[in-house]
Amino acid sequence: MLSNDLPRSRWLAALLVILFLGLAFAPFLFPGVKALNVAAKVLVFVALVASFDLLLGYTGIVSFAHTMFFGIGAYGVAIALSAVEEPSWGAIALGVLCALAVSLVLSLMIGLFSLRVRAIFFAMITLAVASAFLTLASQLSDFTGGEDGLSFSVPELLSPGFTLSEEPLVTPLGEVDLNGKLITYYLIFAAVTAIFLTILRIVNSPFGRVLQAIRENDFRAEALGYRTVVYRTLSNVLSAGFATLAGCLLALWLRYNGPDTSLSFEIMLDILLIVVIGGMGTLYGALIGSVLFVLAQSYLQDLLRLAGEATEGIPLLPALLTPDRWLLWMGVLFVLSVYYFPTGIVGKLRERAVLARLKGMK
Amino acid sequence: MSEVLLKLEQVHTHIGAYHILHGVDLVVPKGELTMLLGRNGAGKTTTLRTIMGLWHASQGTVVLDGQDITQKPTPDIAHSGVAYVPESMGIFSDLSVRENMLLAARGARTLDDIDTTRLEWIFGLFPAMKKFWTHPAGKLSGGQKQMLAVSRAIVEPRKLLLIDEPSKGLAPAIIQNMIEAFRQLKAAQTTILLVEQNFNFARQLGDTVAVMDDGRVVHSGSMAELAADESMQSRLLGLSLGAHQ
């Protein structure tokens, strides 16, 4: 299951199990529409960030075009479902396949053309390509709905209108609606688990090891006989493919897609930050980072409201602690997480484990 | 007999979680050439870096010319007259040879400020420097880089030179030039602390010698004494009789 890549820290293992179980039973542990939305967003981000970690953490390629592929996936499903009269599974499948095909071609092109240039130039080229794509998506409004995006419906089974039972399930924690949204949630859960385990397997394959070698010293990898362009491109394509799938899941969940929702630079930054908070090149970091980040993003405003009320009367503080300034604290979070988790949370936990072992040996 | 320029007392250095130097005691007499020898991993490079302030000693003191420099920042140590040639050479590969030299000549604002006779002296020692003067330093051959690293350290007069394995990668003729250069520097009252694997080279130059092992100085004395005593060589350096040098 874990591809022989064990957490290597007891705390980390415990944390991962808790998060996994938490997500598995989220609809019942945290009833409510908002909570379910947050949990679903976490899941989509786990897949998205894991796919990016393959590229960044394992291959050492900084790309800003990752949301482009995410967006292609989301648009694939969105366009397919908007185009048909009656939403069907066939349309979804078609949308996913087309999106994957487009991503494949684009990522191959980006890989073959630009992976030869220096890292920083590659990053800038992808930044430019991604922003061009974003513009394109809002320009082709007949197709993509432009800035306004596309709202669409999903097959009956997945829509909120589909109910398993008339009465909500009453649990000690609250009422849970047994409807199509719940089914969608578990569909996403299953898909994300599969994607995550597949990526985990890939990074622990001989191929994944070569990627790390290329990250460390591409010149030397070439001298060993590894054709770095091939490996890098393949990594780029794979990562794009998984991001596309994550995008498809997002669209299914939101039943909406627009340029801001899946293509924006902001999401790109969120991904980057999650990778760094979680721990680059660890993959498990994607899970931990996503949970932390999405929770913070979703509940920061509520938290600030409380803080603002608590500090009322003190000069200046309320002006900074209003929910309106939640982005300010998001920025602070960016800065602090880079400060305090230079190797990410996973890295930190593993370091602690190693130190404990060293002490144990003495 | 002579004055002490540099003195390390019970220096301990850690790199991250690892304890590398375990109480190094080292004395470098003024105006002499001190050889620091030892097997791979003995801690020679770490000792030089600690003196230079690139890693700070966690315990013990480093005293230069009567001043405690243990916790001083690197630039200050350099300003008190120390030049350093690191093991990895520290070439600025983006910059041309000329620009590398210009930076090394701290007192010079432009090239014209550099003492031309000294420059000519360097060109004489290492003709490649002149030939590749405007080339990017990163494109030099391995040996040429080594020459550049040493040239930088001697472009202006300094009190103390710390040099980490200068002979590696150099053709025999150039090694001879370098030996000659160090002799001249010594004659000009420059103190030199040299790390070297090439025993032949060491023997020709050294006045005093310190041998390190496992983060400590395990022997110190005069070079002549060590050069004469082959059993001591083999005990301290693993040098077998007639070994390759």
Place this chain on the structure above:
Amino acid sequence: MSLFKELDWKPMALVPVLALAALPAIGSPSTWLTLTVAGLAMGMIVFIIASGLTLVFGLMDVLNFGHGVFIALGAFVATTVLASMGSYTTADSLWLNLLALLPAMLVAMAVAGALGLVFERLIIRPVYGMHLKQILITMGGMIIGEELIKVIWGPEQIPLPLPEALRGAVLMGDAAVEKYRLLAVLVGAAVFAAMVWTLNRTKVGLLIRAGVQDREMVESLGYRIRRLFVGVFVAGSALAGLGGVMWGLYQQNVTPQMGAQVNVLIFIVIIIGGLGSTLGALIGALLVGLMANYTGFLVPKVALFSNIALMVAILLWRPQGVYPVTNR
């Protein structure tokens, strides 16, 4: 053994070549002249806002995504300063107007520079040499800065009217050239000259480049690289502040997001120029300015992608930008 390398003229020729190539496509000479002069002047403005980034990103290798904050800050400071000098800006005398602009620029530079000092200390210092973390932490800094601007000046856009004598255009035959753009050309030229002088006549440029490659070695040679980096970062931020004043006056209003909006543009300029080259950045900016105007006139749809297309074309020709100073 002169300090100046032999100049490579090809990239410099790009600017006139592009301009001449556009002439037949545009047809009318007066239209062409309007577009060309406006484009060049726009290029100068872009150069001013990008000049700080040449230092920070090009030379110091700090991928500062927060550069825009200093631009916005400069502009906001200018609104405050100019508002307090109302009578000077509304007077119909060029000299009085300039007398108001000068302190606005200086104060903006000082404030942006001071913030740069704090920014370097708190945000940049832990991440020298780590691109990825630079992107994140500076983005964080950018968000914080933008939000703080909103706390201080409010979220609305604030008008920044041009001083009276700088409004309108001068006519050259049938072609109109905005007066303000002429001022921008002068300021841009001054910035350019100052930067070229400092970087080529002193060791500063060399030291930064060396410091980026091997900090330890530069320190071992006896230079306080830290102090130097702080200084350069502050200078870069101050230039961004100046750029913000120029940009704000050009737009005639300022918003907290204005810095973020030019971020990609100035990165493109620096990359076209070849990291770290002042001359390269100038050429990049001029090309961007011209290209935007020509394509905007000929095929407005394409104007959207003109910068990107330009960058890709240049990188195909010279994969390191037109004047690569550093080998990154």
Place this chain on the structure above:
Amino acid sequence: QSNKGEIRIAHVYDKTGPLEAYAKQTHTGLMMGLNYATGGTMMVGGKKLVVIEKDSQFKPDVGKAQLAAAFADDKADIAVGPTGSGVALAMLPVAEEYKKILLVEPAVADSITGDKWNKYIFRTGRNSSQDAISNAVALDKAGVSIATLAQDYAFGRDGVKAFKDAVKTAKIVHEEYLPTSTTDFTAGAQRLIDKLKDQPGRKVIFIIWAGAGNPFKIADLDLKRYNIEIATGGNILPAMAAYKNFPGMEGATYYYFGIPKNPVNEAMVADHYKQFKSPPDFFTAGGFSAAMAVVTALKKTNGDTKTDTLIKTMEGMSFETPKGTMTFRQEDHQAMQSMYHFKIKVDPAFPWGVPELVREIKPADMNVPVRNKR
């Protein structure tokens, strides 16, 4: 499911993000309006009005989630908002899913009450067509040549289309579309000049522009030498600072505090000066109108929040607002309202160009098409 003794109004709006300034005004207006409409009691039919604020952050997906949470988790009875059209469009299906009313204010896209409309959607804000048509009415005179300058995306193109459809006698000689990110307007201006300069009679460039970039800069190219004028709609006060350079400029606006003469507006202006020492702005009036609509409807149902009842009540309902009487049109639930033909005057007392009323354009003067497929 009902909230005993409370009526919960969710205000889902783009409180943070690029439209923050607009959104703040809307919220201020909404709260002032609720207060005014209930005579300061915040009670209707014996029930307390509770406003729940939700931030949609100018992100459609967030807006969607926030509205769903407002209806499901917070049990809101009715929702007001949001600021951005994209966000609004994404929110429309949520209202339908939860079978609750969403009163759109101030998002302007035509499709909100057009092809994306559902019966739970009402709008107090003006739509793009109303904007464009009123401007057309203001400018539409014989012998006038008009060129349009708009952003090259759906909002800009729709606006120009509605404008063109409404212009009857004037001549549209050119449509110029520039990328939303345009900062240098020289090229566009040059094309406009080339198209206009040889036209006879009055020559006008009509600008529809929202967001970054300052299209009024084209005036710096000395349009006067060809006798070309600029016209545009109204905007928030800080944006109208740029109008100071265009004394005499004409156009039609949705609201300016000095224009409508009615008790509601007077009360709002006075209250706003009292609270904030400044006049209410463009979007304050919108929020206020939304509040008036909500309270008027609730008063009619005597506090009954059942959606079907509310819809029945609100269809065709007239209510008083700072802009005079508005009426929710039966067919598409769009509030029909007056717009104001203005001319800019420079008054040193104000930091912005002051729009002076030329003529009130009554709903009857505008033929606002119904675009939904009901």
Place this chain on the structure above:
Amino acid sequence: MSQLSTQDLTVRFGGHVAVNRVTCAFQPGTLTAIVGPNGAGKTTYFNLISGQIRASAGSVHLNGVDVSALGAPARAQAGLGRAFQLTNLFPNLTVRENVRLAVQARAGAGLNLWRIWSDRKDLVVRADEVLETVALADKRDALAASLPHGDQRKLEVGILMALEPQVFMFDEPTAGMSVDEVPVILNLIRQLKADKTKTILLVEHKMDVVRELSDRIIVLHNGELVADGDPATVIASPVVQQAYLGINPEEKEAA
């Protein structure tokens, strides 16, 4: 037949000709030492053979096949292996992983996406064997970057060993290595020689090492092949004595 040969191999950097029309053939089972002053073009010659640099003119043949058109990875796969003069490792990977990657390259297993690396026990075992031969077995879990210089040199050699190429190119393998470690490497090279199927090229400045190991010496000077022959004769030749060993009274006075 010669295993490796170069014909008129030339490379120019700007105006500077670093390797100038070098034609030479190398036989399996022999060790050819390449000597010459610093900057003579020795490393560049290696770079040209292994494909790190493309030749301006001339060709490289391996087993009679022209490989000039191939890039570095393809040549490595074809059997041209080299170690670098300036240590060139995967710094943040462990010592064992450094070697294992070479073993894996040799086995051609790199493009396997689905198997788990540690399931290929054979590769791991082979890597450990190699580490044993270069006396690094006890440091296999350390990061390459934390090794002292001398050990990094040994690892450099170990990686080359793990590649098991037909042609071994050593570029100053013992530079900076402490005297007691040098014999380990020399013995290794001796064993390779004994194999008789491998072609070995060695760049070395330590003349006693050259004398002891080489079957043949070629001399490069300013990019040109200026001497070629059995060790004793070449070392005695004036060009080596003067330009290389510096045994020339005039030069010394100039310094």
